[in-house]
Amino acid sequence: MENSRTVFFVSDRTGITAETLGHSLLTQFDGSRFRQVTVPFVSTVEKAQAFAERINRTAEEEGMVPIVFSTLVTEEARNIVSSANCLFLDFFDAFIGPLERHLGMKSSHTAGRAHGMQDIGTYTTRIDAMNFALANDDGVTTRNYDRADVVLIGVSRSGKTPTCLYLALHYGVYAANYPLTEEDLESGKFPPALLPFRHKLYGLTIDAMRLQQIRNERRPDSRYASMVQVNRELKMAEELFRKNNIPFFDTTTSSIEEIATTIIHETGIKRRFF
Amino acid sequence: MENSRTVFFVSDRTGITAETLGHSLLTQFDGSRFRQVTVPFVSTVEKAQAFAERINRTAEEEGMVPIVFSTLVTEEARNIVSSANCLFLDFFDAFIGPLERHLGMKSSHTAGRAHGMQDIGTYTTRIDAMNFALANDDGVTTRNYDRADVVLIGVSRSGKTPTCLYLALHYGVYAANYPLTEEDLESGKFPPALLPFRHKLYGLTIDAMRLQQIRNERRPDSRYASMVQVNRELKMAEELFRKNNIPFFDTTTSSIEEIATTIIHETGIKRRFF
Structure with missing residues (x-):
C-alpha cells in the first residue's frame, strides 16, 4: 500500500451514499492511488471520537492527510470528525442548505434513510x-x-x-x-x-x-x-x-x-x- | 402526480451516482412529494439543450421550479443545463475544487466512470x-x-x-x-x-x-x-x-x-x- 493515500467513507448507516459520492469523484483522479476504507454505523459520539483518532493516526503513519467523504447527519458527530487531520468533504453540508431554501422547509436531519428499508x-x-x-x-x-x-x-x-x-x-x-x-x-x-x-x-x-x-x-x-x-x-x-x-x-x-x-x-x- | 415537484437526475452516463446522491438528500425532506425522473446518457450538446428545454417546459406546466441533480462532467453541457429554470445541484462542482487543491492535481473531467466497466x-x-x-x-x-x-x-x-x-x-x-x-x-x-x-x-x-x-x-x-x-x-x-x-x-x-x-x-x- 505504499504511496496510497487513505480515503475514508463515513456514515451513520451503511456508507453506501458516501462511497458512491467519493468513488465517483476519485475516478476523476486517475493518476492517484487510494486506499479506500468504508466506516459504516458511526452512530454515537464515542464512535465518532474513535474514528477521529483513527484519522489522526493514519495521517501520521502515512505522512499524508487522509480524505474523508461523509454523510454524517448529526452535527455533533460531524464536528468531531471534521476537526481531525483530514480533508473533510460533507455531502449534506454542501447541498442541504440550497435544498432547504428552495423547498422552503427544514430537513429532518435523520440518519441515512437512503439505503434503509423504505416500506x-x-x-x-x-x-x-x-x-x-x-x-x-x-x-x-x-x-x-x-x-x-x-x-x-x-x-x-x-x-x-x-x-x-x-x-x-x-x-x-x-x-x-x-x-x-x-x-x-x-x-x-x-x-x-x-x-x-x-x-x-x-x-x-x-x-x-x-x-x-x-x-x-x-x-x-x-x-x-x-x-x-x-x-x-x-x-x-x-x-x-x-x-x-x-x-x-x-x-x-x-x-x-x-x-x-x-x-x-x-x-x-x-x-x-x- | 398533482402537487409533486419534479426532480431530475441527469448524467453523461448511467445516472446512478446522481440518483443515489439525490435520493439520499430527498429522504431528508419527507414531507414533500417528488416525481423522480432519471435522464441518463446526456452526452452531447444537443441532448443537453433538449434536456434544458424539457426542464423549462416542466417548470411552466407544473408551476414549480424543478430540482436537477447533476453529475454532468463537461462544462459545456453543465452550462446549458444550469441556465434552465431549475435549482441546479452539481456534485462535481461542489467537491472537485477542494479535491484538486488537496491532491495538487487537476481532475481528468472524463464522463461517468463510476458505474462503467472498471477492468x-x-x-x-x-x-x-x-x-x-x-x-x-x-x-x-x-x-x-x-x-x-x-x-x-x-x-x-x-x-x-x-x-x-x-x-x-x-x-x-x-x-x-x-x-x-x-x-x-x-x-x-x-x-x-x-x-x-x-x-x-x-x-x-x-x-x-x-x-x-x-x-x-x-x-x-x-x-x-x-x-x-x-x-x-x-x-x-x-x-x-x-x-x-x-x-x-x-x-x-x-x-x-x-x-x-x-x-x-x-x-x-x-x-x-x-
Whole structure:
C-alpha cells in the first residue's frame, strides 16, 4: 500500500451514499492511488471520537492527510470528525442548505434513510422481482412471460443473468431470460415459445473475442468455447435480432449497471422504486 | 402526480451516482412529494439543450421550479443545463475544487466512470461471485464451501438469497447459503455438513410476525406459514446460533443493503472491489 493515500467513507448507516459520492469523484483522479476504507454505523459520539483518532493516526503513519467523504447527519458527530487531520468533504453540508431554501422547509436531519428499508411494499416487490428472475433464468420455463416486463435473449454467456438480477434488485423490474441455443438459431425460425412475447424481447450480444475468452474459462478447449462456434452463434443471433426488429445491445465494454440502465432507458420500462 | 415537484437526475452516463446522491438528500425532506425522473446518457450538446428545454417546459406546466441533480462532467453541457429554470445541484462542482487543491492535481473531467466497466479482472470476479451465489443457493450443495467467504444460515425466507446476490454483485464476495430445515433444527445437532465451515457461518433471523406474513404470501394457510411453526423454527435457529457462537443479525427492519453492509462490517470479510 505504499504511496496510497487513505480515503475514508463515513456514515451513520451503511456508507453506501458516501462511497458512491467519493468513488465517483476519485475516478476523476486517475493518476492517484487510494486506499479506500468504508466506516459504516458511526452512530454515537464515542464512535465518532474513535474514528477521529483513527484519522489522526493514519495521517501520521502515512505522512499524508487522509480524505474523508461523509454523510454524517448529526452535527455533533460531524464536528468531531471534521476537526481531525483530514480533508473533510460533507455531502449534506454542501447541498442541504440550497435544498432547504428552495423547498422552503427544514430537513429532518435523520440518519441515512437512503439505503434503509423504505416500506414493506417496496421490500416485497424487490424480493418478488428477484425471485421472478431466479425462477425464470436461462429459459428454464417460458410459462411466466406474461408477467415479465422484459425477456432478455442472447447466446450463452452474453450477460443475461447478471442483468436480470440487477434489474430486479435495483429497479424491481420483472426480467426473465431465454438463451438462444444452437438449435434455436439453426432452425432459422423464430423460437415458437417467444412468439407471443415479441414486444417484450430485448437482445444482448457481445464481441466474439471476448465471448470466446469467457467461455474458455468455463469450459477450456471445448467446441462451445471455439472461435468458430462463437462466431457462428453470434452472427445468427444478431441476424435474428435485425430481421425481427428486436432492440439489442452490445455488452462487450459495458458494466452490468450500464446494460441495465440502457435497457430501462431504451424500452421505457417503468422501474418500481427509486 | 398533482402537487409533486419534479426532480431530475441527469448524467453523461448511467445516472446512478446522481440518483443515489439525490435520493439520499430527498429522504431528508419527507414531507414533500417528488416525481423522480432519471435522464441518463446526456452526452452531447444537443441532448443537453433538449434536456434544458424539457426542464423549462416542466417548470411552466407544473408551476414549480424543478430540482436537477447533476453529475454532468463537461462544462459545456453543465452550462446549458444550469441556465434552465431549475435549482441546479452539481456534485462535481461542489467537491472537485477542494479535491484538486488537496491532491495538487487537476481532475481528468472524463464522463461517468463510476458505474462503467472498471477492468476485465473486476468484471470477471463479479460475474464469478454471482455464479457462485447462484450455484450455492439454498443448500443445493455444500461441496464448494471451501471457496466461500461466508455461508449464510437461517430458516426459510429469512433473507439469505437476496443478501448473497447483493454481496456478490456489489462486493465480489463469494456467499453461499444453507437453509436450516425443520429436520436440521429438531435433530438438536449441529448440521454435519456445516461443521468444517463453522468459522464462515453467519446467521440471519427475523421477527416471527413478519416471517409469518412473508410465508403466507408464498403458501397461504399452510403449516409452513403457521404462527406455531414459524415461532418454533425461529426459536430453534436462534438457539443454535447462540449455543455455537455464530454471529447473527435480525433482518426484520433492514434493507438488503443494510444486511449486506452489516455482515461485511462485522465479519471483516474483504470486498474485492469498490
